[in-house]
Amino acid sequence: MATQFILVSHALTQWNIEGRIQGHTDVPLNHLGEKMSQWLANRLDRETIHAIYTSDLKRAYQTARPTAKQKSIPIIQDIRLREARTIFQERSGIYPILPFSKERETKDDLYYRMDESLSEIALSHDGQTVLVVSHGGSLDVFISRLLEKSRDKLLKYQGIRMALNRIRYDSGQWHCMQLDEDHFFNMMPVPKS
Numbered sequence: 010m011a012t013q014f015i016l017v018s019h020a021l022t023q024w025n026i027e028g029r030i031q032g033h034t035d036v037p038l039n040h041l042g043e044k045m046s047q048w049l050a051n052r053l054d055r056e057t058i059h060a061i062y063t064s065d066l067k068r069a070y071q072t073a074r075p076t077a078k079q080k081s082i083p084i085i086q087d088i089r090l091r092e093a094r095t096i097f098q099e100r101s102g103i104y105p106i107l108p109f110s111k112e113r114e115t116k117d118d119l120y121y122r123m124d125e126s127l128s129e130i131a132l133s134h135d136g137q138t139v140l141v142v143s144h145g146g147s148l149d150v151f152i153s154r155l156l157e158k159s160r161d162k163l164l165k166y167q168g169i170r171m172a173l174n175r176i177r178y179d180s181g182q183w184h185c186m187q188l189d190e191d192h193f194f195n196m197m198p199v200p201k202s
Contacts, residue, residue, distance in 0.1 A: 152166045
């Protein structure tokens with residue numbers, strides 16, 4: 010059997026609006042981000058979801074919270090689903106950088122970290138559908154690598170915030186099914202970057 014994934018980047022923070030790199034800085038959602046998280050729950054209302062995973066950063070957890078409440082499913086946090094840690098992220102006394110094993114990560118580091126986490130999740134939820142809320146950069150690296158390995162050259166990934174990205178894990182192989190599904194958000198005032 011295969012595990013179906015719905016991968017989503019977290020909703021909007023004030024730092025997204027300001028163009029600041031968050032990395033491992035634990036910034037919460039802003040007011041519009043909170044609304045976006047409710048829109049996600051509304052969008053997924055009729056979908057069967059068996060488990061919800063997020064990174065351990067507030068913005069990912071807060072994005073999944075309305076869906077978890079609606080589905081009566083606990084949120085499982087996994088540090089490996091975080092954004093990459095880069096030299097460009099800000100350091101702040103208000104939002105300190107949280108601990109991690111490396112000061113900086115390459116794209117390879119990030120891909121292998123995401124692959125390890127998502128593969129373990131897939132094996133734990135064989136035959137089920139799992140919602141994963143992570144971060145734009147992490148999803149971009151992971152999905153882009155899957156597309157590089159894929160024979161289907163028609164699929165493209167744009168990294169649209171809050172779009173649904175449907176992938177499947179089957180017998181140790183990843184398959185991109187549908188990317189950047191954002192028709193639900195097209196009529197909402199949601200920044201795409």
